Amino acid sequence: MTVKSGTIKLGCRGVWKLFGDHAERLLATAGGAPDDEALRQAGVIGAVRDVSLEVHEGEIFIIMGLSGSGKSTLVRCLSRLIEPTAGEVLFEGQDLLQANERELMDIRRHKMGMVFQHFALLPHLSVLGNVAFPLEIQGVDRTTREARANEMIELVGLKGREDYYPRELSGGQQQRVGIARSLAVGPDIWFLDEPFSALDPLIRREMQDEFLRLQSVLKKTIVFITHDFDEVIRLADRIAIMQDGAIIQTGTPEEVVTRPATSYVAEFTRDVPRAKVVSAGVLARPGQAGSVRVPASARVGDVAARVFDEEQPIGVDGADGTPLGVLHRQDVLDILLGREPRQ
């Protein structure tokens, strides 16, 4: 899979978030980049450290890291729920950190949606009330906002539960409400903070499929937080891996797995089944293929069965339809066994 090069929807440059007294002063005296030692001595915690990233229009950008790595703080800096200590956050070319209270409120009302780990539904409102809430805040009249809310409820498959209250719903259903609610205003950027982490594994899978289905229709620009690499493999277009507040690698899942930037990333991705991330394009070798062809973006794991079943070699086509070459059984076998791909 190649990097999508659409326009940049959301980006940030040199974002710092330090917790502790006199964090600004520390940052100023350290020339804008204090090291671990300086932070420790000042008793300041560097939750987000010098983060720069770009999220392209229509892509699913996943920020991944273990708990305490700063990923939740980072996404809150991007939505300015937390005020960064330094840096800039560019949303549609505008510096979000320069926006005043009123502008920020307008941006959030019309252009941002957010889904929370523990759903954050308002307990006193029904499903309908919750989904209509962001519109109510904007002052949309009752008929319009309820019509829109009903549309969203149907979209996430909760039709018939409009009158239910959050506590009457299962976790998965509650998160569907959270998703419907965040989509009600038709946001340009969609933040999802570990949306499926609080769910059972089976429900989680179901919700991931649902999420992919929604995205195939809606084509939102998405910033998604998770600590689960399986989720990354299933959902991500690109990922950023965080450790101790800093981003240590950005790229497609395939790049991260096959070319880890640090030993930490390597350790992290060691148990990831290669067949699920490596794409057919990578393994294509020159040769004559038969009639069976697969796209270069197909995962090796998904085409492996055919490679062994077909008599003739399987061809690989690039994104524009030009033939890139054929898949060799030995290469596919290496990937399936988790060996490094041969050059």
Add this chain to the structure above:
Amino acid sequence: MTEVTLEVARPRRRSLGSVPFWLAAAILAGLAYRFSDYLPEWAVEYPRSWRLPIEPWISDAMKWLINDATFGLFTFQEFTRSIAWLFGWLLEAAYGLLAEGFTFGKGEEAFHIPHVSWLALIIVLVMLARRVSGRRLALFIAACFVYLAVFGQWSSAMITLASIVISVPFGVLAGLLVGIAAYRNAWVERAIRPVLDLMQTVPVFAYLVPILFLFGFGPVAAMIATMIYAAPPMVRLTVLALRGVPEEIKEYGRMAGCSQRQHMWKVMVPAAKSGLLVGLNQVVMLSLNMVIIASMIGAGGLGFDVLHALRRLAIGEGLEAGIAITLLAIALDRLSQAAANKPPKAHGSVRGATWLARNRLVVIAGVLLAGSIVAGALVPAVATYPESWTLTTGKFWDRVVEWLNINLFDTITIVKTWLLVNIMLPIKGFMVGLPWPVLLGVLAFAGWRLGGWRLALLPLALGAFVLLTGNWEKAMITVYLCGLSVVIAAMTGIPLGIWATGSSRRTGATLAVIDTLQTLPSFVYLIPVIMLFSVGDFSAMIAVVAFALAPAVRYTIHGLNQVPEHLVEAGRAQGCSRRQILWKIRMPLALPEIMLGINQTIMMALSMLVITALVGTRDLGQEVFTALAKADTGQGIVAGLCVAFIAITADRLIQSWSRQRKAQLGVA
């Protein structure tokens, strides 16, 4: 080896638990008392000439406020009068509706609309109880209100209820708004916290005095006093409830693009609802606790009945009215608690239906109440429970008292006199005769050991105020009565608590009894005590012990139950007997918590002491009480502050000890 001993030795250095320290303090105090003749006179009795005229200063300030203070557009007096007018108007409306009816015109042409029917009100309350809880509560509410009707307490109860109905919403609203301000701004909270602390330790009587001065004698002044008394817990609980809203919900509100106002009223307040309803419950309970006290500055109703009966020593009447207040308190407590704990709405209950269907109960209640007024105009028995149907047990109780006096008087007198002569009076003499520099020194030293120089300065500063205002001797009588009562309450309450933790059934039963005891207004405790022991220090002490017992029991139970189970199991595994487990494992670990219970006991004892001034003590309570009678603002406030300062000193020392001990033991 050395490292380990160091670890243990360090925290011990500042612990008050070290026996030699206590011993030294006791010996020092004893010596000082014994040889006080050899000390300079000023040390034994604080000289009159060293006093500061703080009382007249305060009184003069109040006079200035009333006579000369102005806000530019209007004077202070106009301000208080307009408040009084507003509340007076509301109160009149509530009285008319519930208790007196409305009369239009005068003389011959007067047109009278009766008040709401007793029967209709009971039905509506029962419907409400069924709605918020269930059949059991409905039956209980019915029983309570039928008691009020049958025992002829109805009209008094309605006057009381009317003032509660008006004062509670204002108290709740004021508490909510202040709480929100404190939640939003750290500086508001910092400013408000010491005020709340003081308001909860100053005896109620003390702020009756300035209110009496500002608003005059009457139901409006009483209601304002009630609101001021009942609002502080609402402030605290509002802050607590808003803080308790999950972080994600707060964030969601901001992400949805709420304005500040929308965020507070559409997200925070509804999400904090259950916590806020606990606050409502507290306001209702404190308002009812104030009923009798407020009648001292002009509230009518049940409180006045009790007070009037107590002053005439008409035990039977007082008891009936007291029970009526208690039932009203318990009924409103259970109702508001049920409302607070009511599970949130379920689907299908609200949407789709018409307005009429959604508010069916409200409509029925409205029609019933309005209809009952019309019916009452035609049939008097519908409006007012006929007097000929009422019962009274007053005579019976009077006979009981008479019987007790005839048959038990001698025995009680012997016990009472013995205790007075051999225990109470010597302690009183010791406290009064103890040179003040010695006591202050011991307290300061204790403060220093527990919390450094700041905690050492506290008793010195507060003690200085008591000395300067010339209240030392009365304060010592308060300390003696309070101290003795607390010791007795602890000696009964702690064993009771230990007993109660024996089985979960005992725990449940004990806690139920304590819960009920704590809903009784403090005055009610005086009734049986006067019945048995008539007036004096001894009666005061018994009433205080009875009132203050509950926290000692409650905290003992809580402390013992929170000892980690694995420690008890470890003890059992090592072969400890039940007794050893109790004394060697559970008690030491529970002690800090039990001490907090004792702290609460002291606070409650002090608040009760002021009320027992009614049965003739000679302490600070009496001082506040006479100030109230004379409407002497300075005297009332100063004496009230003295009581508060005793409470604050005890509170800070004990809290500090308990915190340290808990930290040492590693129990959070």
